[in-house]
Amino acid sequence: MLPYLLYPEKGGLILTVIIMEMPSYTFAVKGEKLLKARGISCDLKRNVNASPGSCGYSLHVRGDAGKAAEILKMNAVPFIIK
Numbered sequence: 001m002l003p004y005l006l007y008p009e010k011g012g013l014i015l016t017v018i019i020m021e022m023p024s025y026t027f028a029v030k031g032e033k034l035l036k037a038r039g040i041s042c043d044l045k046r047n048v049n050a051s052p053g054s055c056g057y058s059l060h061v062r063g064d065a066g067k068a069a070e071i072l073k074m075n076a077v078p079f080i081i082k
Contacts, residue, residue: 016062016063016065017060017061017062018060018061018062018065018068018081019058019059019060019061019081019082020058020059020060020061020068020069020072020079020080020081020082021047021057021058021079021080021081021082022055022057022058022059022077022078022079023055023078023079024055025055025057027055027077027078027079028044028055028057028058028059029044030075030077031059031072031077031079032044032059034071034072034075034077035059035061035068035071035072038071040061040062040063040064040067040068040071041061041062041063042059042060042061042062042068043059043060044057044058044059045057045058045059045060058082059079065081069081
């Protein structure tokens with residue numbers, strides 16, 4: 001998990017980005033569409049150092065990772081949280 005600080009001393013927010021590695025580009029695109037359709041902010045990114053079994057793409061999810069994981073599981077989209 002990668003925390004990004006946006007001036008908390010000035011009333012900003014602390015955002016956490018969860019990286020979900022995907023097994024295929026198709027699942028990555030499907031997952032991105034599912035999450036965005038439900039109001040969860042995410043970006044599809046190419047991994048430089050992909051894990052074995054990964055297609056080299058991941059979703060970078062900002063916000064409620066538990067909700068995002070639940071949505072992907074309910075729609076049979078496999079992932080690994082990094």
